[in-house]
Amino acid sequence: MTTNILFCGYSYHTNGYHSQHKSGYPSYLFRLQTEGVCEVVVKGKKMEIEKGDLLLIKPGDHYELLVNADQKSGDYHLVCEGTWVDEWWNRSEKPDVSRIDLEDKLLVLWRHIMIEKRRPATSQNEELTSYLLRALCITLERAINETVPSINVPYTVTRMMRYIEEHATTAFKVDDVARHAGLSISRSVHLFKSSVGKTMIEYALEIRLSAAIERMKYTSLTLEQIAEDCGFGSYPYFHRVFHKKYGVAPGVYRRQEY
CATH class of the missing domain: 1.10.10.60 (Homeodomain-like)
Structure with missing residues (x-):
């Protein structure tokens, strides 16, 4: 089964920011708020996102992001697709927003993917990035499940x-x-x-x-x-x-x- 990381990075906004995908986001989007606050609209529902909030978007979801000019907002984000990601997504319900712990092991894994994607295309190891993405997905899934009290x-x-x-x-x-x-x-x-x-x-x-x-x-x-x-x-x-x-x-x- 395939995996493909289209983009992986970190953003920090201090002067306002706005993006929108009213016709539907084209791929899977994982976005983890690490600093400050922002607002998102997912499937028509407006929500304030704070530190520790994990946003999960699937292909076709209406999505907007707004950082006001007087706000500061930092986040890790990753855009991906592939048959393995499809299977992972469909095997359990994924909430639009979850509050999770910002653990070092999770952020290190995210940064590892970022570093790998910065390499020249001829130097990138697709097998490694594929396993890193799978590890990130499963780690995020565990983090979400652990925030739901049994x-x-x-x-x-x-x-x-x-x-x-x-x-x-x-x-x-x-x-x-x-x-x-x-x-x-x-x-x-x-x-x-x-x-x-x-x-x-x-x-x-x-x-x-x-x-x-x-x-x-x-x-x-x-x-x-x-x-x-x-x-x-x-x-x-x-x-x-x-x-x-x-x-x-x-x-x-x-x-x-x-």
């Missing part, structure tokens, strides 16, 4: 889970997680435990243990180094946590399994 897991809890997953192998603190979610420590602790069924530290320990087992399986690192790399701080603590979980010492587990 019955058991509110969006704020999902944000806390993602933060812990990213920082589990470092010495993060509970108040770091609470601050990331915009909650008090007591509220974040209670909400996380009631939604996930375990404490933040217990959740982090599961991730650390999984990372440790991967290193035990695929590397020749010492158990002391693995304990440090995976966020346990010391081997005795790693030994205690591991033995409690698996019933054997890390060294015994490594010899038995691998």
Whole structure:
């Protein structure tokens, strides 16, 4: 299946801007607001777009963009087409506008595509840009889905889970997680435990243990180094946590399994 990136870039408007496609946008458009505000009209509906808003337009959609002269507006945008994009779009409902987290890994992926598209045509790797586009689409889809609270897991809890997953192998603190979610420590602790069924530290320990087992399986690192790399701080603590979980010492587990 094909993918084709027609344009990928970043814009920052300070003196006003207006564009319109009343007869329908010709391709798929992804637009992520990163700074300031603007207004859009999608399928006849006027909306104010703020930082963190992701706009998704499909071919044929009526689309207008307006940045007033007294406003500032910055956004990443990408225009694409192809049979793979068609299939991705049609497999689930895509809201016109979603509020998502402006995570570095998402913006880095977007910038990677921008850099690749700046290369001379003879130097561009179509296979690489195709996979980067697919990765961006799937990452955006996940970001959209995670902003929709499920019955058991509110969006704020999902944000806390993602933060812990990213920082589990470092010495993060509970108040770091609470601050990331915009909650008090007591509220974040209670909400996380009631939604996930375990404490933040217990959740982090599961991730650390999984990372440790991967290193035990695929590397020749010492158990002391693995304990440090995976966020346990010391081997005795790693030994205690591991033995409690698996019933054997890390060294015994490594010899038995691998």
